[in-house]
Amino acid sequence: MPDPDVLIVGAGPSGAVAAKRLAEEGFAVTVLEQGDWPDYGKARPEAADFDITATRDWAWDPNARAGKADYPIDDSESDITALMWNGVGGGTIVYAAQWQRNMPSDFRVRSLDGIADDWPLTYEELEPYYVRVEKDFGISGVANDTAFPPGEGPPLPAVPLGPAGRKVARAHNELGWHWWPAPNAIATRAYGALSPCVQRGVCLKACKDRAKGTVDITHWPVAQDAGVELITKATVREVTTNAEGLATGVVYLDDEGAEHALRAGVVILAANGIGTPRLLLMSGAPDGLANSSGLVGKRLMMHPFGTVVGLFEDELESWQGPWGQWLHSLEFYETDESRGFVRGAKWGLQPTGAPLSMTTSYPWGAENPIWGPGFHEGFAKRFGRSAMWGIIAEDLPEESNRVVLGDGTDRHGIRGAKIVYEMSENSTRLMHFHEERAAESLRAAGAYETVIAPQIRATGWHLLGTAKMGTDPATSVVDAWGRTHDVPNLFVFDGSVWPTSAGMNPTATIAAMSLRMTEALIASRREQAVAA
Amino acid sequence: MTVVLFDAEARAKLAALADALIPAGNGMPSASEAGVAGEWLDAILTADPGFAGPLAAVLEHADVADPEGALRKIETTDPGGWGALTTVVAGAYFLNPEIARRVGYPGRRAIPIDADAEPDWAQDGLLQSVKARGPVYRPTP
Numbered sequence: 001m002p003d004p005d006v007l008i009v010g011a012g013p014s015g016a017v018a019a020k021r022l023a024e025e026g027f028a029v030t031v032l033e034q035g036d037w038p039d040y041g042k043a044r045p046e047a048a049d050f051d052i053t054a055t056r057d058w059a060w061d062p063n064a065r066a067g068k069a070d071y072p073i074d075d076s077e078s079d080i081t082a083l084m085w086n087g088v089g090g091g092t093i094v095y096a097a098q099w100q101r102n103m104p105s106d107f108r109v110r111s112l113d114g115i116a117d118d119w120p121l122t123y124e125e126l127e128p129y130y131v132r133v134e135k136d137f138g139i140s141g142v143a144n145d146t147a148f149p150p151g152e153g154p155p156l157p158a159v160p161l162g163p164a165g166r167k168v169a170r171a172h173n174e175l176g177w178h179w180w181p182a183p184n185a186i187a188t189r190a191y192g193a194l195s196p197c198v199q200r201g202v203c204l205k206a207c208k209d210r211a212k213g214t215v216d217i218t219h220w221p222v223a224q225d226a227g228v229e230l231i232t233k234a235t236v237r238e239v240t241t242n243a244e245g246l247a248t249g250v251v252y253l254d255d256e257g258a259e260h261a262l263r264a265g266v267v268i269l270a271a272n273g274i275g276t277p278r279l280l281l282m283s284g285a286p287d288g289l290a291n292s293s294g295l296v297g298k299r300l301m302m303h304p305f306g307t308v309v310g311l312f313e314d315e316l317e318s319w320q321g322p323w324g325q326w327l328h329s330l331e332f333y334e335t336d337e338s339r340g341f342v343r344g345a346k347w348g349l350q351p352t353g354a355p356l357s358m359t360t361s362y363p364w365g366a367e368n369p370i371w372g373p374g375f376h377e378g379f380a381k382r383f384g385r386s387a388m389w390g391i392i393a394e395d396l397p398e399e400s401n402r403v404v405l406g407d408g409t410d411r412h413g414i415r416g417a418k419i420v421y422e423m424s425e426n427s428t429r430l431m432h433f434h435e436e437r438a439a440e441s442l443r444a445a446g447a448y449e450t451v452i453a454p455q456i457r458a459t460g461w462h463l464l465g466t467a468k469m470g471t472d473p474a475t476s477v478v479d480a481w482g483r484t485h486d487v488p489n490l491f492v493f494d495g496s497v498w499p500t501s502a503g504m505n506p507t508a509t510i511a512a513m514s515l516r517m518t519e520a521l522i523a524s525r526r527e528q529a530v531a532a
Numbered sequence: 533m534t535v536v537l538f539d540a541e542a543r544a545k546l547a548a549l550a551d552a553l554i555p556a557g558n559g560m561p562s563a564s565e566a567g568v569a570g571e572w573l574d575a576i577l578t579a580d581p582g583f584a585g586p587l588a589a590v591l592e593h594a595d596v597a598d599p600e601g602a603l604r605k606i607e608t609t610d611p612g613g614w615g616a617l618t619t620v621v622a623g624a625y626f627l628n629p630e631i632a633r634r635v636g637y638p639g640r641r642a643i644p645i646d647a648d649a650e651p652d653w654a655q656d657g658l659l660q661s662v663k664a665r666g667p668v669y670r671p672t673p
Contacts, residue, residue, distance in 0.1 A: 046642075051623065052579040052619075053580060055580075056580050108672060142659075146663065147667075147669050158651065161653050169658050172662075176665065178668050179662060181659075196645060198643055199643040199645065202640065330668065334668075354626075354637065355632070356619070371554070372552065375554050375555065376559075376560045383635060
């Protein structure tokens with residue numbers, strides 16, 4: 001079999017977008033994925049014991065999951081633990097499907113707020129790619145949200161607001177605060193390979209109804225039909241290079257541990273904000289590959305996450321619904337320095353879950369114990385009569401927050417990762433402000449009581465910034481097209497390249513960026529250097 | 533996998549702790565009355581045998597002569613054990629279909645979105661005031 005033109009490491013959203021597009025243009029593409037296809041036989045939301053089995057079968061923390069595809073992540077020096085799904089579909093398998101474009105200011109943080117860095121592209125440059133990936137992922141929403149420049153919206157109508165969403169929408173109208181029907185990667189109609197959502201409220205634990213826009217459904221079958229070779233249970237150990245400084249391919253281990261060297265013209269890393277720097281750091285002695293800037297692994301951003309719950313008198317049936325989000329608010333997203341911090345956060349209104357979720361310390365807080373004589377009364381207040389704002393806080397890039405190689409090893413003896421991450425003073429102030437405003441929102445909507453959830457560690461869904469994009473090789477790892485400055489045929493297409501984190505769920509922008517970078521690679525195919 | 537058996541003594545200990553967590557009240561039965569230490573414990577352990585080891589460790593060291601005191605000690609000194617105990621007790625309680633019925637939980641039903649109905653976000657002019665306020669973003673400089 002001839003060597004592929006392009007080899008992609010990772011079968012999550014960025015790899016899927018790239019592989020599908022490259023195959024459409026006739027490239028020979030091989031993809032190596034350390035995990036396997038999701039087993040939807042384990043997604044049984046109709047089963048009474050699903051809340052017990054799902055915590056195990058669809059666990060987000062790779063350390064807790066400790067599956068065959070997982071590598072250990074030492075988080076002993078991190079305020080937040082890293083969450084991911086290592087398998088075909090990547091993070092989309094367990095994401096909430098909250099599909100948020102970044103706002104124009106997210107690309108111009110330095111210019112507008114005097115901090116961090118501008119991106120080497122603008123919202124307007126990325127906007128056509130948002131429109132296209134929204135069609136591919138089957139996004140639902142409503143066009144012309146006033147928090148974004150006007151333009152083409154997603155292909156499907158938004159999910160219902162539901163009774164809780166309507167309360168909050170009316171309250172925001174009275175407060176004069178922004179809200180909009182939520183954009184979600186949740187099909188509200190039959191669309192391509194997707195089926196319409198039936199609102200079981202289990203998006204975060206895999207969607208067996210095939211309503212969630214996950215790339216194992218929306219992209220990989222199409223890519224494979226177009227000729228992409230997707231090899232699962234293939235763990236990449238290193239990117240190989242030649243004397244000319246070009247990537248020659250990778251070395252990977254198969255399920256049985258047998259070693260394979262695979263050559264390719266171009267190598268694209270799409271292994272997420274921890275997996276990608278881990279692989280780069282393992283690949284070139286002594287400081288890692290593509291690391292002349294010294295920035296590989298640095299500037300890790302994970303979005304501190306806040307939750308505020310409102311308790312209502314009315315029956316809201318709040319264990320059902322898309323989860324997902326019913327609506328979002330970007331009222332306090334933009335910088336207002338009078339608040340004592342810069343940047344902001346996005347809010348998404350969500351259900352609170354099934355009976356077992358009413359008893360947990362998150363989001364209810366250890367200071368609000370339900371156990372003992374007040375159990376039944378407390379349960380009745382919470383169950384079916386509550387809704388919560390999820391708050392995605394922008395964290396600023398700091399070189400001290402980083403990914404390095406860990407001392408632990410995976411099942412093949414390959415080193416894991418270690419993350420060092422401290423929540424900044426700016427993030428702490430930002431979170432406190434937003435939590436108070438979110439509580440105000442819920443009270444205005446009729447909540448007779450609000451609960452600000454404790455900050456917990458297990459919120460690192462968004463892994464960003466560890467192979468920074470920029471125009472200066474001294475201060476960035478990749479250029480505006482994802483090409484590493486040091487190795488001309490080695491690319492990074494995942495969230496590692498983000499110069500700043502925005503305060504949005506990142507998959508929309510990860511996907512749009514991947515499509516944009518892929519098409520730049522296609523356009524430059526004749527000039528692309530490859531190893532002999 | 534090591535099979536952990538819960539004998540009568542262990543189940544009695546669990547019942548004592550579980551009733552301190554979920555006592556009878558408001559017309560609802562206590563945890564043990566709902567079978568938390570009986571068939572619904574078995575159901576939980578069938579669903580996820582991984583709870584057996586941590587639960588057995590908690591029960592082994594618990595002094596249930598003072599259930600409330602034992603719970604305070606577990607919560608403050610053994611977060612992992614506390615998590616396993618409370619998940620098993622609450623999980624088993626709500627697995628009992630009679631309990632689920634009485635709290636009004638019918639399970640996660642399939643509720644199709646009515647494609648022919650006017651979306652609720654389009655009703656009552658809800659979005660008009662948002663639109664009337666105009667853009668809330670800072671444009672690209």
